[in-house]
Amino acid sequence: MSEIKSRPIWGKLEPAEQAAAHLVCAEGRGIEAVRAGFGGRDGLLAQATIVHMAPIGAGKPEGLGGAAYHPHPSRATALTAFRGHLARAKMGTQVHLAGSEAFLNEATTVASACGVVGDGLTTELCGPATRRVQCVHCKGMMDEVAVSPLACSHCGVNLTVRDHYSRRLGAFMGVCVDAEAPGVLPAASRL
Numbered sequence: 001m002s003e004i005k006s007r008p009i010w011g012k013l014e015p016a017e018q019a020a021a022h023l024v025c026a027e028g029r030g031i032e033a034v035r036a037g038f039g040g041r042d043g044l045l046a047q048a049t050i051v052h053m054a055p056i057g058a059g060k061p062e063g064l065g066g067a068a069y070h071p072h073p074s075r076a077t078a079l080t081a082f083r084g085h086l087a088r089a090k091m092g093t094q095v096h097l098a099g100s101e102a103f104l105n106e107a108t109t110v111a112s113a114c115g116v117v118g119d120g121l122t123t124e125l126c127g128p129a130t131r132r133v134q135c136v137h138c139k140g141m142m143d144e145v146a147v148s149p150l151a152c153s154h155c156g157v158n159l160t161v162r163d164h165y166s167r168r169l170g171a172f173m174g175v176c177v178d179a180e181a182p183g184v185l186p187a188a189s190r191l
Helices: 030-037 075-090 100-115
Strands: 019-028 048-053 066-073 093-099 121-125 131-135 139-145 157-168 171-176
Touching: 019 030, 019 066, 019 139, 030 066, 030 093, 030 121, 066 075, 075 100, 093 100, 100 121, 100 131, 100 139, 139 171
Parallel strands: 019 048, 019 093, 048 066, 093 121, 131 171
Antiparallel strands: 131 139, 157 171
16 A cells, blocks of 8 residues: 555456446556456456557457457547547446556546546556656656656756645656755655
């Protein structure tokens, strides 16, 4: 369990047998969590629609049985497609999300805006232990940050990554680390 109280707690994909249908949105390696969560349940896979952020030309990954598979080359296009599938979903559809923390936050926000709550949504965190960081000075977002301090890729300010997680932004806060002594930085550490 995370020591950061503001950070969301993600679970495991748990497809319910009684669900009328399953809508999955996965980022990259999150498809492995989908395969594991639905493993040995071909009947549930036959009721599943899978939106996957995958490279252009990626074929349907093995182990997804009769699921309808829709690959998209970017997070933005995958989430747009996911939103479209949610708009057409029938009552009783269970939603499953798998991917990085930044992806899960964005996809959960989309699902919540469409009224998906409680047991209607399962999530699983997949991928490297990196953070999405917002520079509080220029508001720029940086994905896959693994060390602190770092220079903001947008404005160049040296930032330390705080442990506060903003659910609204889906990011940790990066604040100037050398405001009082410009150029004096603490030793870098992994997040």
